[in-house]
Amino acid sequence: MKLLAGALLSGVMMLGAGSALAQQPGGIVNVATIGEPPTLDPMVSTADLVGIVTQHFFETLFTFDKDWNVTPLLAESLPEITDGGKTYTIKLRTGVTFHDGSAMTADDVVASLKRWMDLASRGKQTAGNIDKVEVVAPSTVRIVLKAPYAPLLALLSFNNSAAVIMPASKMSNPLTEPVGTGPYKLKERKPDQYIQLVRHESYKPRAGSADGYGGARKPLLDEIRFVPVPDANTRIEGAISGQFDYVDSLPVESYDRIKNLQTTKPVLLKPFGWPVFVMNTKQGVMANTDTRMAVRLALSMEDMLAAAFGSKEFYSLDAAMYPKGYVWHSEAGTEGKYNVADADKAKALLKKANYDGKPVRILTSRQYEFHYKMAQVAAEYLKQAEFAVDMQVVDWATLTQRRADAALWDIYITHSPFLPEPALIGQLSESSPGWWSTPARKAAVDAFNTESDPKKRPALWAEVQKVMYAETPSIKIGDFNALSAQSPKLDGVMPAPWPYFWNVSIKK
Amino acid sequence: MSRYVFQRLLGMLVVMFVVVTIVFIIVRIAPGDPAAVMLGPDATAQDVSALRTRLGLDSPIIVQYGIFFGQLLQGDLGESIFLNRPVLTALADRAEPTFFLTLFSILIAALIAIPVGIMSAYWRGSLFDQGATTLAMLAASIPSFWLGLILIQILAVRWGVFPVSGYGGPGASLMTRLSHLVLPAISLGVVSSALILRFTRASMLDVLNDDYVRTARSKGMSEFRVIMKHAFKNALIPVLTVIGITAALLVSGAVVTETVFGLPGVGSLVVSAVLRRDYPVIQGALLIIAALYVLINFLIDMLYLLVDPRVRY
Numbered sequence: 001m002k003l004l005a006g007a008l009l010s011g012v013m014m015l016g017a018g019s020a021l022a023q024q025p026g027g028i029v030n031v032a033t034i035g036e037p038p039t040l041d042p043m044v045s046t047a048d049l050v051g052i053v054t055q056h057f058f059e060t061l062f063t064f065d066k067d068w069n070v071t072p073l074l075a076e077s078l079p080e081i082t083d084g085g086k087t088y089t090i091k092l093r094t095g096v097t098f099h100d101g102s103a104m105t106a107d108d109v110v111a112s113l114k115r116w117m118d119l120a121s122r123g124k125q126t127a128g129n130i131d132k133v134e135v136v137a138p139s140t141v142r143i144v145l146k147a148p149y150a151p152l153l154a155l156l157s158f159n160n161s162a163a164v165i166m167p168a169s170k171m172s173n174p175l176t177e178p179v180g181t182g183p184y185k186l187k188e189r190k191p192d193q194y195i196q197l198v199r200h201e202s203y204k205p206r207a208g209s210a211d212g213y214g215g216a217r218k219p220l221l222d223e224i225r226f227v228p229v230p231d232a233n234t235r236i237e238g239a240i241s242g243q244f245d246y247v248d249s250l251p252v253e254s255y256d257r258i259k260n261l262q263t264t265k266p267v268l269l270k271p272f273g274w275p276v277f278v279m280n281t282k283q284g285v286m287a288n289t290d291t292r293m294a295v296r297l298a299l300s301m302e303d304m305l306a307a308a309f310g311s312k313e314f315y316s317l318d319a320a321m322y323p324k325g326y327v328w329h330s331e332a333g334t335e336g337k338y339n340v341a342d343a344d345k346a347k348a349l350l351k352k353a354n355y356d357g358k359p360v361r362i363l364t365s366r367q368y369e370f371h372y373k374m375a376q377v378a379a380e381y382l383k384q385a386e387f388a389v390d391m392q393v394v395d396w397a398t399l400t401q402r403r404a405d406a407a408l409w410d411i412y413i414t415h416s417p418f419l420p421e422p423a424l425i426g427q428l429s430e431s432s433p434g435w436w437s438t439p440a441r442k443a444a445v446d447a448f449n450t451e452s453d454p455k456k457r458p459a460l461w462a463e464v465q466k467v468m469y470a471e472t473p474s475i476k477i478g479d480f481n482a483l484s485a486q487s488p489k490l491d492g493v494m495p496a497p498w499p500y501f502w503n504v505s506i507k508k
Numbered sequence: 509m510s511r512y513v514f515q516r517l518l519g520m521l522v523v524m525f526v527v528v529t530i531v532f533i534i535v536r537i538a539p540g541d542p543a544a545v546m547l548g549p550d551a552t553a554q555d556v557s558a559l560r561t562r563l564g565l566d567s568p569i570i571v572q573y574g575i576f577f578g579q580l581l582q583g584d585l586g587e588s589i590f591l592n593r594p595v596l597t598a599l600a601d602r603a604e605p606t607f608f609l610t611l612f613s614i615l616i617a618a619l620i621a622i623p624v625g626i627m628s629a630y631w632r633g634s635l636f637d638q639g640a641t642t643l644a645m646l647a648a649s650i651p652s653f654w655l656g657l658i659l660i661q662i663l664a665v666r667w668g669v670f671p672v673s674g675y676g677g678p679g680a681s682l683m684t685r686l687s688h689l690v691l692p693a694i695s696l697g698v699v700s701s702a703l704i705l706r707f708t709r710a711s712m713l714d715v716l717n718d719d720y721v722r723t724a725r726s727k728g729m730s731e732f733r734v735i736m737k738h739a740f741k742n743a744l745i746p747v748l749t750v751i752g753i754t755a756a757l758l759v760s761g762a763v764v765t766e767t768v769f770g771l772p773g774v775g776s777l778v779v780s781a782v783l784r785r786d787y788p789v790i791q792g793a794l795l796i797i798a799a800l801y802v803l804i805n806f807l808i809d810m811l812y813l814l815v816d817p818r819v820r821y
Binding site: 028030035036038039044045046121124174176187188190191192193194196225227228229230231233234237238240241242243394395396397398400401402404431433 | 772
């Protein structure tokens, strides 16, 4: 997959690689995060914050390079795929040690993959496609599938709900002692105060240069300290005062305050992700395809994005599920179905659907203020199309609970970064809240998931997108950018959806 | 006296039982699910259900209450769902910043409010009195978190005198940790001083016209001795009460200030526990806070015995 914001980003990467030659090891960085991760077990959580922190001490067999292609990490190379795409033989790197000093073996890898299939939500989804995972040789493992399943490598590469490798002897549940192979190891965790990581002295980076999340990972810093700072204003002030070397997830309104300063500078990830309105296709008002399409045609994505993100510097209108630059980018199926804001067309569809005026329950949270702002604008456009609207503003914990019950909501609002593999998009799963399950979905998604030829898959993804636009199980609102801040003293920081600090150093 | 103390202690136990029960019920009635929060946004319903079973959250509420109460009688507040440690340990870890923050805030509040309150009463109706009363009104009206943000802006960002947030990194010395408390203590202290100032002023006004003050003056005592030895000592009882209540409020009410300043205290623990629906921590923390409240009130009543010889039980 390709991130073509790319010519620019690749240039930056090359500069980063160049500067790595002159980087000096040593020093401590303080990273302000949006809060305390709910767990340090990256298998059991899909929260981004868990992935951001744990990717420094846990590693997967594969990861993503700067163009979002799968690249080996703990595996020696990409797997040998035989038997019509059903058998993956994976050679492991030798000489890799865990933080407790023991050597990584094929037994550890198989035990870890089995734990992932038992505990991780993505692992459980994958387990249905897996016939067996076995040790072939001391440094070779084999995964045998029941049928070809193309997303497997991306799933084994992803850093949340992650298939991380841990020693077979230290994989209790709940995980009490996080021991991985990563460039940093956990020294101390004081909940809500800091998570202290120190260099894994025995870490052997891969040969070659850095390449996105892949390539050589050099633990240049002595320590990384993740400090939870839940209040966004305090994070901004912490960046400006220079207390934190890197500050994650800042409100876009703070951009003007942090540019042109000596203590900090903005880091803009463009584009970062997409806000989405997920429809309850199982029961209630939105179980009708015409009603869902009426919602789509009633909305002004432009006004919603403007209300949510303010300046056009931080958002863009984009009907495609993936922006330009990704190999998955396609306009298929989007024509006349995005940013329409046509109340009359919506009313006609509602008439066809025999809409009885029952309120549309929009479930949203102010935990992400942009969700709430978009919901407010959407409610007004829906009212213009003669929908009755019931806005239900709850905290995020309540939202995640209520959305699991199809009787409680019609639309809920969430967002996602652009995931390297479309099969990872939650709404595509029949079991994900929204419960989209139709013959057209099954045909399109199955064709996409079983095709392992990378050249053929983008066209198949375009077919999935077409069905998504025709049946409207969810509505993508647009693309938005993420703002963070870093000290000018830091060298080697790459804008990334899950920021990482290997290959980062402090300028002397 | 001992009978009174015994009755008070018994009453405290009843209050605590009621608090425990109400907290348990409220926490369970509130929507939200710790399992869903722990597993993240893309977890399936089956995963959430499996974790609920593991955490014992799928048992009937009365069974959960029985288990909770049984543990409580053995001094066990349970285990945090997210922190993987006993609730008491989690609370003990957070006690230091909250204790010092409360102490410093009360000290700052008292150091501002008591002298200004005394002078305000002494010079009643003067420009000083009017200015002090107006400032007290202003301080009472300012949200402490807003004042906190202003202090961060000036003293931390512009002048760089104090850190913006947190409680020091690994191995931070006590002095470093305490330096993180200066700004939150000022913001809480200033806001809390308003109430104490108004009570001090009102209480002093009551006693300044009493006969014993006039007698003290007629004996030729200096004004300072009259005020401090005779008037203030007798005005102290209501002031002590309000200081005690303010201290109890600070332990539980510094929630927003602790969050703004990123302090890992009891208040921020409660906030994060509520957001994550970490039931054992919410229950344990509220229980301890309620116990502190009850205890502080009890201690204030006992203090009356020392300060006012007329008080006898």
